[in-house]
Amino acid sequence: MKKKPAVCLMSGGLDSCVTAAMAARRYELALLHLNYGQLTEARELRAFFDLADYFKVPKHRRLVVELDHLKKIGGSTLTDPGFRGPDNDLARVGVPPTYVPFRNANILALGVSWAEVIGAGKIFIGAMEEDSSGYPDCREEFFRAFNRVIETGTRPETRIVIETPIIHLSKAEVVKWGMENGAPLYLTWSCYTSNGPKACGVCESCALRLRGFRQAGYQDPVPYRTS
Amino acid sequence: MKKKPAVCLMSGGLDSCVTAAMAARRYELALLHLNYGQLTEARELRAFFDLADYFKVPKHRRLVVELDHLKKIGGSTLTDPGFRGPDNDLARVGVPPTYVPFRNANILALGVSWAEVIGAGKIFIGAMEEDSSGYPDCREEFFRAFNRVIETGTRPETRIVIETPIIHLSKAEVVKWGMENGAPLYLTWSCYTSNGPKACGVCESCALRLRGFRQAGYQDPVPYRTS
Numbered sequence: 001m002k003k004k005p006a007v008c009l010m011s012g013g014l015d016s017c018v019t020a021a022m023a024a025r026r027y028e029l030a031l032l033h034l035n036y037g038q039l040t041e042a043r044e045l046r047a048f049f050d051l052a053d054y055f056k057v058p059k060h061r062r063l064v065v066e067l068d069h070l071k072k073i074g075g076s077t078l079t080d081p082g083f084r085g086p087d088n089d090l091a092r093v094g095v096p097p098t099y100v101p102f103r104n105a106n107i108l109a110l111g112v113s114w115a116e117v118i119g120a121g122k123i124f125i126g127a128m129e130e131d132s133s134g135y136p137d138c139r140e141e142f143f144r145a146f147n148r149v150i151e152t153g154t155r156p157e158t159r160i161v162i163e164t165p166i167i168h169l170s171k172a173e174v175v176k177w178g179m180e181n182g183a184p185l186y187l188t189w190s191c192y193t194s195n196g197p198k199a200c201g202v203c204e205s206c207a208l209r210l211r212g213f214r215q216a217g218y219q220d221p222v223p224y225r226t227s
Numbered sequence: 228m229k230k231k232p233a234v235c236l237m238s239g240g241l242d243s244c245v246t247a248a249m250a251a252r253r254y255e256l257a258l259l260h261l262n263y264g265q266l267t268e269a270r271e272l273r274a275f276f277d278l279a280d281y282f283k284v285p286k287h288r289r290l291v292v293e294l295d296h297l298k299k300i301g302g303s304t305l306t307d308p309g310f311r312g313p314d315n316d317l318a319r320v321g322v323p324p325t326y327v328p329f330r331n332a333n334i335l336a337l338g339v340s341w342a343e344v345i346g347a348g349k350i351f352i353g354a355m356e357e358d359s360s361g362y363p364d365c366r367e368e369f370f371r372a373f374n375r376v377i378e379t380g381t382r383p384e385t386r387i388v389i390e391t392p393i394i395h396l397s398k399a400e401v402v403k404w405g406m407e408n409g410a411p412l413y414l415t416w417s418c419y420t421s422n423g424p425k426a427c428g429v430c431e432s433c434a435l436r437l438r439g440f441r442q443a444g445y446q447d448p449v450p451y452r453t454s
Contacts, residue, residue, distance in 0.1 A: 063296070
């Protein structure tokens with residue numbers, strides 16, 4: 001039986017790679033990537049295309065959206081060229097300075113528009129609630145509320161639901177799932193500060209990722225400056 | 228006392244003009260306009276800037292966002308160059324072909340990102356539920372659901388609420404309020420098919436607008452090809 005399409009948000013990082021690998025078991029992937037003026041835009045985009053190739057996603061099911069307006073309005077160290085340097089304090093409480101205001105709502109809204117047109121009934125997003133950076137728009141509560149917005153804001157016959165398969169996993173569990181199920185983690189890019197060829201190894205995102213690999217007992221296939 | 232900023236979505240049409248005039252009584256306007264590949268993009272943009280000038284909105288409080296990706300994904304006669312011609316059947320039941328999939332969620336998400344950065348507590352949108360085109364993302368239920376998304380998806384200290392002051396007005400009541408309160412309706416553009424200097428007078432949007440002026444007992448200050 002032919003699989004149905006599902007939109008999968010694909011930053012090119014570890015979490016979205018594992019989420020796509022999970023989604024690909026039951027759906028035809030339609031991959032959506034957002035350029036929002038993040039400092040590592042070029043490297044993330046390469047990871048996006050590498051992963052799209054790996055998952056054999058046809059050209060018309062790859063959508064890269066430019067939302068550099070999120071850069072213009074600023075409000076995050078991720079999009080501000082005056083980036084204050086690495087921040088790897090994983091014990092910090094509260095919303096970190098890398099939070100891009102309401103980014104996930106922007107990308108989900110785009111995802112729903114696309115899903116409605118191509119007839120996809122699911123939108124996969126690799127958000128994690130507990131073992132993550134503490135972004136408010138990564139919590140299950142947020143996605144539940146967004147599902148209600150989709151219900152009320154699309155055509156009556158449209159049925160689109162956001163799926164968050166890794167929301168309650170730890171980073172180590174995501175790594176473990178990926179390694180044990182052959183997800184192409186070697187193609188992913190998580191670093192917030194380097195455009196390659198090596199990840200910085202010290203930013204918040206590298207720190208979370210490296211801790212996850214360490215706890216899972218695997219070697220990260222991506223090269224780091226610090227190792 | 229200095230007024231607080233409020234984001235106001237401004238297409239350049241009648242409804243957003245009246246909404247902005249209402250909002251301007253209590254807030255400093257921050258105007259957000261979306262180019263999403265609509266056929267009348269150029270004329271709408273001119274109306275946006277004319278209205279921004281009229282309301283004396285400073286440059287840094289005018290934001291024009293390019294979301295031509297909504298054009299790429301299509302799904303609406305508003306963004307499809309193969310537009311099938313005017314559609315002024317106001318008695319039609321259901322979602323019309325001019326519905327741009329989930330457009331209002333996209334623009335609201337952008338509005339929230341901006342509001343969070345500039346410290347605005349309100350986002351005004353000139354949506355109308357009853358006397359409108361029947362778009363699902365113009366219903367009060369949708370905005371209520373979106374308010375919950377904002378609550379759950381922004382910083383804990385952020386308080387942003389969507390305001391829909393004309394949601395239950397008829398088009399005639401909007402015209403009446405605008406004319407009686409000196410809103411600059413002569414600067415607005417509602418036509419879906421013409422980039423000026425005259426509005427077509429027959430498309431769905433012109434038909435709704437003309438009926439509103441007729442019912443309100445006022446002459447529309449915008450020129451029409453049909454008159």
